[in-house]
Amino acid sequence: MSFYIIFGTVALSCLVVKGLFLCFIPAKRLPSFFEKTLRYIPGSALSALIAPAIIYTKAGGDFTVSFSRTLAGGLAFIVAMRSQNIFITIFSGLAMLWAFSWIMTS
Amino acid sequence: MRVTTKEFIRGGRAIAPTLIGVIPFAVVFGFAMKNALFTGLQSSFFSLSLLAGASQLAAVQLYASETPAFIIVLTAVIINLRYSMYSLSIQPVLRDKPYMLRLFASFIITDQSYAFTMAEYEKNPGNHFLPSFFMGASILIVISWEAGILLGYNLGAVIPATHFLDFVIPLIFMSLLIPHLGGRDRQVASITGGLSSVILVPLLPLQLGLLAAIIIGIGSGIAFSMIQEQREGIKA
Secondary structure: OHHHHHHHHHHHHHHHHHOHHHHHOOOOOOOHHHHHHHHHHHHHHHHHHHHHHHHEEEEOOEEEEOHHHHHHHHHHHHHHHHHOOHHHHHHHHHHHHHHHHHHHHO | OOHHHHHHHHHHHHHHHHHHHHHHHHHHHHHHHHHOOOOHHHHHHHHHHOOOHHHHHHHHHHHHOOOOHHHHHHHHHHHHOHHHHHHHHOHHHHOOOOHHHHHHHHHHOOHHHHHHHHHHHHHOOOOOOHHHHHHHHHHHHHHHHHHHHHHHHHHHHHOOOOOOHHHHHHHHHHHHHHHHHOOHHHHHHHHHHHHHHHHHHHHOHHHHHHHHHHHHHHHHHHHHHHHHHHHHHHHO
16 A cells, blocks of 8 residues: 555645646746756766666675776676667666676676 | 547657557566566456566565665655656646546556656647547557566466566666766765665665665755866856
């Protein structure tokens, strides 16, 4: 049950955000501070999600630095910048992680 | 053919090339939900009740790591905040439409359909049929998104889960991050956000570190831009 409450709340609150000035609050322009904040949200939020997910593995609740993941992730980032392609980024990243983990365990 | 139908189709055609990016993302999202042990009903509920790619994927990732509800909701909302800006800037196109239609538009709007509709608006602001263009573009994205999720979820049932899958989500986020790195100030915000996250996530409980890192990143971007402006002010 709690699943539906959590994800229902996510859905509803995101709908309010998506239609904020079209359906919920009448406004002609954004407050300038809000506009400034918006400029930095995607970069900051995505990096904050990416970095720990690349660097750590979470075995049994403990964060441990994974060298193969960090290396594969760093190289995949260069691939993402160069290719600007979601497909190439996913496949090259996975291939490098697979290769590095294989090298390190053998 | 009626003009509205024509515009609807034109919108779909215009946006079609972006499906190359949308569909793999959707497949991975479906896969991730299967991997996070969502039931079919739960996955359908979440993929049909909201259309917000990155924040949905983040919500699944956080839910899987047993994050408390308020952090899941807050993170999703923060990642989604850019849409409030779209809702403001698309006003001239949709303002005169009935409320329910605007609400529906708010539900189906995506980065892509927003961008293509506004590009069309720039070219010809007098086009009264732009709402149909917007609908055509948005609905094609929605259908492809849902189809991709369905495919990914079912693939997830066939392909056994590997520990590599939790590596796919950050890879997707990476390719979404690249377009937001234009400008020194935004690079500062991203690097600070990432570094603080690496430090704070293991330190603070309940994924509070993630939220703190995002805020620190945003703050540093704002601070950097203010310093930049001041310096330019001195030079001039």
